[in-house]
Amino acid sequence: MTAENKPRLEVCLSPALLHLFDVKNSIVVIIDVLRATSTICTALYNGAAKIIPVASVEECVSIGKQLNAITAGERDGKIAAGLEHGNSPFEYPREFIEDKVLVLTTTNGTKLLHMAKDAIQIITGSFPNLDAVCEYLVSQGQNVILGCAAWKDRVNMEDTLFAGAVVSRIKEHFDVNCDSAIAAENLYDSGKADLFEFIKKASHFQRLAKFGLEEDIRYCLTPNGANVLPILRNGELVVG
Amino acid sequence: MTAENKPRLEVCLSPALLHLFDVKNSIVVIIDVLRATSTICTALYNGAAKIIPVASVEECVSIGKQLNAITAGERDGKIAAGLEHGNSPFEYPREFIEDKVLVLTTTNGTKLLHMAKDAIQIITGSFPNLDAVCEYLVSQGQNVILGCAAWKDRVNMEDTLFAGAVVSRIKEHFDVNCDSAIAAENLYDSGKADLFEFIKKASHFQRLAKFGLEEDIRYCLTPNGANVLPILRNGELVVG
Numbered sequence: 001m002t003a004e005n006k007p008r009l010e011v012c013l014s015p016a017l018l019h020l021f022d023v024k025n026s027i028v029v030i031i032d033v034l035r036a037t038s039t040i041c042t043a044l045y046n047g048a049a050k051i052i053p054v055a056s057v058e059e060c061v062s063i064g065k066q067l068n069a070i071t072a073g074e075r076d077g078k079i080a081a082g083l084e085h086g087n088s089p090f091e092y093p094r095e096f097i098e099d100k101v102l103v104l105t106t107t108n109g110t111k112l113l114h115m116a117k118d119a120i121q122i123i124t125g126s127f128p129n130l131d132a133v134c135e136y137l138v139s140q141g142q143n144v145i146l147g148c149a150a151w152k153d154r155v156n157m158e159d160t161l162f163a164g165a166v167v168s169r170i171k172e173h174f175d176v177n178c179d180s181a182i183a184a185e186n187l188y189d190s191g192k193a194d195l196f197e198f199i200k201k202a203s204h205f206q207r208l209a210k211f212g213l214e215e216d217i218r219y220c221l222t223p224n225g226a227n228v229l230p231i232l233r234n235g236e237l238v239v240g
Numbered sequence: 241m242t243a244e245n246k247p248r249l250e251v252c253l254s255p256a257l258l259h260l261f262d263v264k265n266s267i268v269v270i271i272d273v274l275r276a277t278s279t280i281c282t283a284l285y286n287g288a289a290k291i292i293p294v295a296s297v298e299e300c301v302s303i304g305k306q307l308n309a310i311t312a313g314e315r316d317g318k319i320a321a322g323l324e325h326g327n328s329p330f331e332y333p334r335e336f337i338e339d340k341v342l343v344l345t346t347t348n349g350t351k352l353l354h355m356a357k358d359a360i361q362i363i364t365g366s367f368p369n370l371d372a373v374c375e376y377l378v379s380q381g382q383n384v385i386l387g388c389a390a391w392k393d394r395v396n397m398e399d400t401l402f403a404g405a406v407v408s409r410i411k412e413h414f415d416v417n418c419d420s421a422i423a424a425e426n427l428y429d430s431g432k433a434d435l436f437e438f439i440k441k442a443s444h445f446q447r448l449a450k451f452g453l454e455e456d457i458r459y460c461l462t463p464n465g466a467n468v469l470p471i472l473r474n475g476e477l478v479v480g
Contacts, residue, residue, distance in 0.1 A: 013395060016257055020393055153260055155253060157419040179397040182441050183427050190426050201422050 008143040009174030011163045011181040015112045016153040018145075027142050028119040029133060029166070032109030032149035033126050033158040034208060035087045037230075038220040040104070041129035042089035044239050045226035047098035051237040053110040057082055060105040070097070073105035077211050080105070088216050089128070089226070108149035113232070116147060122232040123240065127162060127195075128225040134169045136229050136240065144174065146181070157187075157202035158221070161195065164188025165223075195221040248383040249414030251403045251421040255352045256393040258385075267382050268359040269373060269406070272349030272389035273366050273398040274448060275327045277470075278460040280344070281369035282329035284479050285466035287338035291477040293350045297322055300345040310337070313345035317451050320345070328456050329368070329466070348389035353472070356387060362472040363480065367402060367435075368465040374409045376469050376480065384414065386421070397427075397442035398461075401435065404428025405463075435461040 008026070012018050031037060040051055054060050057073060057080045064071035064083075072085035079086040087106060104110070109124075116122055120142055125133040137144050146166055148159035164184035167176065176182065191198030196218055199205050208217060219225060231240030248266070252258050271277060280291055294300050297313060297320045304311035304323075312325035319326040327346060344350070349364075356362055360382055365373040377384050386406055388399035404424035407416065416422065431438030436458055439445050448457060459465060471480030 013253065014257060016260070017254060017393065017395070020256070153257065154418075155257070155420045155423070157422060160419070160423060177443050177446075178394075179400070179442050180395045182397060183395070183400060183423065186427055186430050187423050190430065202419050203417050206417075 006173065006175040007141055009167065009171060009176045009181060010144070010178040011146045011148070011167065011184050013148050013155045013160060013180050014150040014153050015108070015115055018112070018115055018147065021145050022143065023116055023145065024118045025143055026119055026145045027121045027123065027137065027140060028116040028145045028147050029123055029125040029137070030109055030113050030116065030147055030149060031125050031159045031162050032106060033162050033220055035089060035216055035220055036104070036106040036109035036149070037124040038126040038128050039087055039089045039092065040124050040230050040237055041126055041228055042226040043092040043097050043102055044230050044237065045228045046092055046094040048092070049099050049101050051102045051104055051230070052235065053113050053237060054103060054105045055110050055114055057105055060103050064103045067101050067103070069101035069103045071103050075107060077207060088213070089219055090216065108151060112147055112149045124230040124237065125162060125166065127165070127221050127223050128219070129227050129229065130165060130223045132227045132229040134166055137166070138170050138173050151203070157199055160184045161188050161191055161199070165192070246413065246415040247381055249407065249411060249416050249421060250384070250418040251386045251388070251407065251424050253388050253395045253400060253420050254390040254393050255355055258352070258355055258387065261385050262383065263356055263385065264358045265383055266359055266385045267361045267363065267377065267380060268356040268385045268387050269363055269365040269377070270349055270353050270356065270387055270389060271365050271399045271402050272346060273402050273460055275329060275456060275460055276344070276346040276349035276389070277364040278366040278368050279327055279329045279332060280364050280470050280477055281366055281468055282466040283332040283337050283342055284470050284477065285468045286332055286334040288332070289339050289341050291342045291344055291470070292475065293353050293477060294343060294345045295350050295354055297345055300343050304343045307341050307343070309341035309343045311343050315347060317447060328453070329459055330456065348391060352387055352389045364470040364477065365402060365406065367405070367461050367463050368459070369467050369469065370405060370463045372467045372469040374406055377406070378410050378413050391443070397439055400424045401428050401431055401439070405432070
């Protein structure tokens, strides 16, 4: 197959660059490795009925009341005032989350998710569901945008690394004419032998490590611990 | 010296991200490796009196007439209608450019230059003047933003590589708490053994190679062939 016959695979390193991409004709993968999308697949893997991503703490509280759901979300690394739970995947074991509805707001991930609403399909990606994401993307044969949630629009290491991991696994099925994708893959190749060591250089590691979240980070960098595909249907993330 | 005492060194991968940086309190290095900033230092190295960067072809023509200067610029890789010369560094040997004024407009570089106008100082960087840029930045002791001109706001390989080359050389003098800088350095480290081979993967290489510009690209990836410091003074680039 020539490059021309293959769908495109591109990496958008920041929500502030998303307008440069043809969102409407692509599947968009929302990537917020530390920790929103890692937590989303973990909660669904552990049996959550669905996850409703919302932009604001107010919405989170109000929808949570309406549905008698669990409300969760952080602002600057701490549980936001008025919410019950945080962004740690370890807060959502099966005995707690099974069959429950989770309403979730995060600083960066939900913002990007709302920005990408015109996409063919929105899914979420993170190391714990790496294989599920890759298999889905290859099976669909559509253009793909790997959308890094970043940190307040700043390019970050962990989301770029995950985008690179995906590129590295599925690139032969796509036309990759995107320097960000090539750079992300290169970064992943440099770090993959020990992602935890590699990410210690990153700004967000230092931010989270202050809160004692090294175990969270280790989990969020380990492939396939919660290998389901969260897919957005009518504004709700469910297992695809 | 602790990190806190050192000035910041950051990399801005696209003009569309420049608003995230503290331009006003930084020296901004404009990077447009293929080929505007490579050509700028080459023309100055070869004795050009000054270079006036302008945003539009119309301005270029009008200022060119006014000053009886050489007008140059490209749009999408070809000399723009109404202008005399292109973006190739080989168009500006000493016997042609010495003591002349060059009015230059480019797709990406001049745009970023105008966006960064509030910076403490603006200089231009490229491989042909790599050492001059590094020495200047270290000598100033100010915060630095390495500003990639990118390609129509899309992150590109060649500008990121140059930013990485600078980070790699001067990082110990700065506080580098910027994931883009770490990623750029990593990319440069992967490619530095043979930048020309490395960049063949890049989208812009393919664009320029179509026009037969491989020799331009080789020159633009070679360090210190025109080692002067272009510095912006009153809207004009002169040797600093």
